[in-house]
Structure formats: structure tokens, C-alpha cells
Amino acid sequence: MGKREGPVVCGRMERFMEPCLILLLLESPAHGYELLERLGQFGFEGGSADAASMYRTLRRLEEEGMLVSQWEESEAGPPKRSYRVTQEGCRLLGRWRETIKANKSRLERFLKLCDHFFEGDEAECTP
Amino acid sequence: MGKREGPVVCGRMERFMEPCLILLLLESPAHGYELLERLGQFGFEGGSADAASMYRTLRRLEEEGMLVSQWEESEAGPPKRSYRVTQEGCRLLGRWRETIKANKSRLERFLKLCDHFFEGDEAECTP
DNA sequence: TGTGTATATATACACTGTGTATATAGTCCT
DNA sequence: AGGACTATATACACAGTGTATATATACACA
Numbered sequence: 123m124g125k126r127e128g129p130v131v132c133g134r135m136e137r138f139m140e141p142c143l144i145l146l147l148l149e150s151p152a153h154g155y156e157l158l159e160r161l162g163q164f165g166f167e168g169g170s171a172d173a174a175s176m177y178r179t180l181r182r183l184e185e186e187g188m189l190v191s192q193w194e195e196s197e198a199g200p201p202k203r204s205y206r207v208t209q210e211g212c213r214l215l216g217r218w219r220e221t222i223k224a225n226k227s228r229l230e231r232f233l234k235l236c237d238h239f240f241e242g243d244e245a246e247c248t249p
Numbered sequence: 250m251g252k253r254e255g256p257v258v259c260g261r262m263e264r265f266m267e268p269c270l271i272l273l274l275l276e277s278p279a280h281g282y283e284l285l286e287r288l289g290q291f292g293f294e295g296g297s298a299d300a301a302s303m304y305r306t307l308r309r310l311e312e313e314g315m316l317v318s319q320w321e322e323s324e325a326g327p328p329k330r331s332y333r334v335t336q337e338g339c340r341l342l343g344r345w346r347e348t349i350k351a352n353k354s355r356l357e358r359f360l361k362l363c364d365h366f367f368e369g370d371e372a373e374c375t376p
Numbered sequence: 377t378g379t380g381t382a383t384a385t386a387t388a389c390a391c392t393g394t395g396t397a398t399a400t401a402g403t404c405c406t
Numbered sequence: 407a408g409g410a411c412t413a414t415a416t417a418c419a420c421a422g423t424g425t426a427t428a429t430a431t432a433c434a435c436a
Contacts, residue, residue: 131341133348135355136261136393136422142359148366148374155384165355171424177386178422186256199383200431207376214256216373219363221260222356228262228292229353232269236346239275246343247275249334263393263422282413298395304415305393326412327402383431392423403412 135225139166139179141218144188144211153194153202154180180205188214262352266293266306268345271315271338280321280329281307307332315341 142164146157154177158168166172180203183189188211191203207215239247269291273284281304285295293299307330310316315338318330334342366374 131344131348132264132392133345133352134263134393134423135352136263137259138355145359145362145366148376149362153384164359165351169424170426173385174387174425175423177384181386188256196383196431198432200385200429202384209376212374212376214258215363216367217258218260219360219367221258222359222363224292225260225262226353226356226360228265229349229356232272232291232349233346233353235272235276236342236349239272240343240346247339249275249336249339259421261394261422280413296395297397300414301396301416302394304413308415323402323412325403327400327414329413377436379434379436381432381434383433384429386427386429388425388427390423390425392421394419394421396417396419398417399415401413403410405410406408 138164139172139175140183141215141222142166143176143179143183144207144215144218147189147205147207148212148215151204151206153204155202157205183211186210265291266299266302267310268342268349269293270303270306270310271334271342271345274316274332274334275339275342278331278333280331282329284332310338313337 139161142161143157146152146160152160154173157180158166158173158176161172161176162168180189180191184191184205188208189205190208191205193201194204195201266288269288270284273279273287279287281300284307285293285300285303288299288303289295307316307318311318311332315335316332317335318332321329321331323329
């Protein structure tokens with residue numbers, strides 16, 4: 123009943139949050155705290171790690187000219203920094219799109235070959 | 250004509266080489282230098298960075314009991330360390346398989362939403 | 377009035393994995 | 407002897423992430 127089930131299988135996709143943020147902001151301008159929820163659809167759990175990563179990424183993207191922000195007074199709660207995407211940000215998203223298509227293909231090739239060694243949904247194979 | 254086309258879009262999938270190596274060794278036992286070529290089918294280019302990463306990963310997987318190795322004398326060239334997968338390694342592959350299925354879904358959700366903002370194969374969208 | 381909760385943004389520090397560069401060594405060719 | 411190919415390995419620096427913490431406003435409730 124230990125929580126130990128072997129070495130970590132992280133499968134973390136580096137920087138993947140970046141294109142997700144641009145895409146969400148393209149749907150509609152928003153501030154960080156709101157984006158944190160909407161990131162859920164791409165598999166981010168919205169924990170404190172994701173929050174830290176998100177705020178860092180938003181700041182960096184603005185430094186790089188991919189986003190612009192403005193402070194907005196809130197009726198309730200502290201002020202929020204609202205972001206929107208620039209033309210540069212759009213071009214960046216286009217490059218991410220190609221990269222992500224390529225990565226999807228890599229995963230598909232892996233899974234296809236993997237299926238030869240697994241019986242349907244079996245969790246194991248034999249050496 | 251500069252090589253500069255904006256910030257880096259690395260899209261690196263952390264540790265992805267690990268399950269690829271196990272899968273290739275499940276197909277047939279092999280040594281590192283040979284695996285380096287076969288890794289090409291999963292998008293690894295086989296450069297010196299991949300080589301370093303591969304040898305490190307093979308050694309770690311053996312330490313963790315996922316692989317076992319033995320030295321083999323070669324008719325031509327230096328001896329080679331030949332690896333094969335253990336039962337533990339098979340279980341690990343099973344967990345990677347689930348993780349990678351999940352990541353494929355994340356990428357698909359991204360691409361599907363992305364398509365709303367791009368015209369077919371267009372490389373750009375509008376803010 | 378003070379305490380706790382929710383909202384909202386931000387950053388310091390340590391850790392992990394990667395990329396670059398380099399080292400070692402045997403075999404074959406010229 | 408020198409260079410190319412095969413084969414394995416590791417030191418060092420860097421980049422991205424996770425944890426922990428800091429700051430500040432608004433509101434409910436005792």
C-alpha cells in the first residue's frame with residue numbers, strides 16, 4: 123500500500139505552458155489567476171507549481187514582446203494584470219504549432235511500436 | 250536570411266529517451282552505439298548531445314534495475330556493452346505508455362483549439 | 377478589532393535534466 | 407605515423423521546474 127510504484131515517470135513537456143498561454147489569450151484577453159483555471163484543459167493541475175511557472179512565463183513573454191499587459195482595478199479583490207497577444211506572439215504560436223505537431227508524431231510512433239508488446243489495455247509486457 | 254527567427258521553441262520532452270530505449274531493447278538487445286541510430290525513428294538526431302544523454306540514461310536504467318548489461322568482445326573495434334530489458338523494465342515501460350498516451354491527448358487538445366485560429370496550413374494567425 | 381479565507385501577483389532557492397566539450401581506447405586504412 | 411571510424415563515458419555550465427515564501431486587497435464572521 124506504499125505510494126512507491128517505481129522510479130518517476132514524469133513525462134514533463136518543457137515549456138509547453140508557453141504556447142498554451144498564448145492560445146488561451148488569443149481566445150480572450152485575461153489575467154493570470156483566471157488563466158490558471160483555463161490551463162486545466164491542457165492537463166495543468168493548477169497547483170502552486172503551475173502558478174509559479176505561469177506567472178514567470180507571462181512576465182517573460184511580455185519582456186520578449188509576445189504579450190502586452192495592463193493593470194486593471196477590480197471591484198472586489200486586488201488589481202489584476204490583464205494580458206493580450208501581440209502580432210509577434212501570433213508568429214510564435216505558429217512556430218509552436220509546428221513543433222507540437224512534430225512531437226505528437228513522435229509520441230504516436232512510440233505508441234504504435236509499443237502496442238506490439240502489450241495485449242490491448244494490459245499494463246505489462248514480457249522481456 | 251539570418252538564422253534568427255525569434256525565441257527558441259524547443260518543445261523538448263523530458264526523459265522521453267528513456268522509454269524509447271527500453272522499447273528498442275525489447276525489440277532486440279543491443280549496445281549503445283547501435284541504439285543511437287535506431288533512436289532516429291523517435292526524432293532523436295543522433296548528435297553528440299543525444300549520445301551523451303543516451304549513455305547516461307542507459308547507465309542509470311541499469312543502476313535502477315530496469316536493464317542489465319554485459320561486455321561483448323567485437324571482431325572489429327572496441328568492446329561493446331550490450332543491454333537487455335528486465336521484468337522491472339517492462340513494468341516501467343507500461344507506466345510510460347500511460348503517461349505518453351496522456352501527453353498525446355494534451356497535444357491533440359492544443360492542436361484542435363489552435364486550428365480555430367489558423368487557416369489550414371497557414372503559419373500565422375491574427376491577434 | 378482581529379482572524380481567517382479568497383483573490384492576485386511575484387520571486388528566491390534548490391534540484392533535475394540537458395547540451396557542450398572533452399577524454400579514453402581499440403581497429404582499420406593509407 | 408596520422409587520420410577516420412567505432413564505442414563508451416563524464417565534468418561543467420545552463421535552463422526550466424517545484425517548493426516555499428512574501429506581498430497586498432477585499433470580505434465574512436466572531
